[in-house]
Amino acid sequence: MQCDFSHKNTAGSENVNTYIxxxxxxxxxxxxxxxxxxxxxxxxxxxxxxxxxxxxxxxxATFEENAFLKAAAACRQSGLPAVADDSGLMVEALDGxxxxxxxxxxxxxxxxxDRNRKLLRELDGVPExxxxxxxxxxxxxxxxxxxxxxxxxxxxxxxxxxxxxxxxFGYDPLFVVDGGMSYAELSDEEKDAISHRGNALRxxxxxxxxxxxxxxxxxxxxxxxxxxEK
Numbered sequence: 001m002q003c004d005f006s007h008k009n010t011a012g013s014e015n016v017n018t019y020i021x022x023x024x025x026x027x028x029x030x031x032x033x034x035x036x037x038x039x040x041x042x043x044x045x046x047x048x049x050x051x052x053x054x055x056x057x058x059x060x061a062t063f064e065e066n067a068f069l070k071a072a073a074a075c076r077q078s079g080l081p082a083v084a085d086d087s088g089l090m091v092e093a094l095d096g097x098x099x100x101x102x103x104x105x106x107x108x109x110x111x112x113x114d115r116n117r118k119l120l121r122e123l124d125g126v127p128e129x130x131x132x133x134x135x136x137x138x139x140x141x142x143x144x145x146x147x148x149x150x151x152x153x154x155x156x157x158x159x160x161x162x163x164x165x166x167x168x169f170g171y172d173p174l175f176v177v178d179g180g181m182s183y184a185e186l187s188d189e190e191k192d193a194i195s196h197r198g199n200a201l202r203x204x205x206x207x208x209x210x211x212x213x214x215x216x217x218x219x220x221x222x223x224x225x226x227x228x229e230k
């Protein structure tokens with residue numbers, strides 16, 4: 001079933017299918033845009049929308065809370081439906097760390113390589129069978145009317161002993177999935193098919209379609225009730 005993902009812009013003068021993506025991580029933006037494109041959604045950055053979004057302090061205790069904080073702030077500033085993702089790595093041997101602190105695991109300003117090195121140090125001496133981990137992604141879309149659509153996805157794997165692969169970003173070179181390849185060795189298409197963010201976005205897309213169809217039916221019903229009797 002095809003679904004119209006249109007919403008009014010900030011001026012309310014025309015229907016657009018533009019959703020603002022609340023991230024300054026361009027690799028994450030590319031991944032989100034690639035998966036949202038088949039839904040007919042034009043995913044744009046704040047700069048492409050002629051805005052500069054304020055930085056949002058990620059004070060949530062969960063990925064879901066942080067995704068909502070970012071999406072709600074972007075929606076308020078832009079007047080557009082806003083999509084945000086919060087994701088991270090949870091390692092069993094580290095009691096779920098780095099978790100919501102994945103991006104800050106090695107301190108502010110640290111690089112992906114810095115974070116990977118710290119993770120390997122923390123797991124020094126931990127055998128392969130105890131290096132289980134999972135990536136988690138929470139996706140949230142907040143609409144100008146206050147409604148929201150949310151979904152979460154996971155991908156199980158383990159932490160390798162050395163970074164492998166040139167694709168992806170973050171902890172991808174260390175995260176080994178079923179089949180023995182790291183996230184960073186997979187093509188975009190292969191990663192999208194199994195990744196935590198891909199799984200979250202596919203569930204999000206289904207829930208978004210349900211939400212928009214339900215909203216349309218309610219609007220049509222209200223219009224019929226308000227129409228004068230002939």
